[in-house]
Amino acid sequence: MDLFEQRKIYSVYEITSEIKKAVEKFGIVWIQGEISNFKRHSSGHIYFALKDERAQLKAAFFRNSNLYLKFKPEDGLEVLVRGRISVYEPRGDYQIIVEYMEPVGLGSLQLAFEQLKEKLRKEGLFDEARKRPLPLLPQKIGIVTSPTGAAIRDMLRILARRNASLHVLIYPARVQGEGAAREIVEGIRYLNSRQDLDVIIVGRGGGSIEDLWAFNEEIVARAVCDSRIPVISAVGHEVDFTISDFVADLRAPTPSAAAEMVSGAREDLMATVQSLQGRLVRAVRGGIETRRLALERLARNRAFYVAPGKIREFQQRFDEAALRAAQTIHRRLARARQREQVAHTRLVKLNLGQALLHRKEIVAGLSLRLTTAVQACLERARARTQMASGRINALSPLAILERGYAICRDGKGQIVRDSVRVAVGENVEVKLARGELFCRVNQIKEN
């Protein structure tokens, strides 16, 4: 009865809650074991069991905790986890809620690196056959890197030193820390969207494995693989290898080396082109020279001595024949011309006889009329001349004096036309038709 009185009855939930409280007293624990039955839910939560030879423990690794996990947990992997033991009440399962996980042996980054490398290798992304050669003579290159890092400075210094005639386009991207991988991917994709680039260099200077980590991210590796434009991966120092180095068309040990790779060829190419030009000219000259020599050899052949003689003979005979023909033609022409001329002369003479006679008559008539007309003209002219000279005589002062007039001049030789111009007693000269009178004025009568 007492037993009955004493008994305490739990509901399933109550006892589970009690167990949960008891279990959670362990607080934070570290457990090492092998992963088995690994499942990633679409929500991002991870469920698995940790086991060793004799036991296993269920584990839940929620999304917000596993988000920054670098490596990929998988069955069989020995890991060390940190978490709290708890009870999932709906199932009555006790489990560890994992907050942190790291691989045992390798560092987690190292493991992640190996895992991705293995995965991509299996996909064939490292195959040499996939890799494209760099263009011999890049004209314009794109660089995805930090604009403030050592890498870009080193590359530009090398390009300047080598006097590389390159157009460089920089896509500024963060190369370490949160979001770096995303920016590098965007850079590679953007540069691929352009049509003017011959090569892309992706890289950064040296640093720790954490610093270089972006270049080990799968999205970067895939962007490098997908690049239409050949990619040079130039990350860190010579000893640093990243996944992007393996997938790139070319790995440069350092950014400086990448700059040398894209700028080295110009001088060599100039020499190559020049030597090809020389060979081109020599080959053609050689071809012509060979033919000339062959021709000379042939020309020395006896057959060509005989033939020219014959040709000359033919030539001569032809010339002679041609000459004879020409002479015959000339002679015939001359004779024909002569005959024609005789006939022509006769014809002309015949016609001229008639015409001359007729014209002579006309000319004789005309000349008679001309003479008569000229004589009449002369006669008229003579008569008019005589008349004119008679009138001129009549106008001459001498002719006037002849008619009885006189000219009176005063002592100064001025002609006196008015009686008031002279005074009584003044001497005047009077010119007559013949001779002069020197007179003194005795009286003046005004008109």
Place this chain on the structure above:
Amino acid sequence: MELKVKDFESALKSLEEIVTRLEGGDLTLDKSLELFEEGVGISRFCNSKLAEAERKVEILMKSAEGNLKEAPFAAEEENPEA
């Protein structure tokens, strides 16, 4: 003459082929002169590509509208220790 080649690699390759064929010497005179002419054209193209010098450094800047624009990039070459 219209050049068939557009890029330096293929130009150099066909120039090499032409020279090799010419040096082979079993071509007709007409053919060899034709090849010679083509070769001269290609080597001129190669030289012009080698001479095309555009030394320029630009950086992409995001404009207010979010478009990428090229801008001159001043390298700190004078101060490598910075």
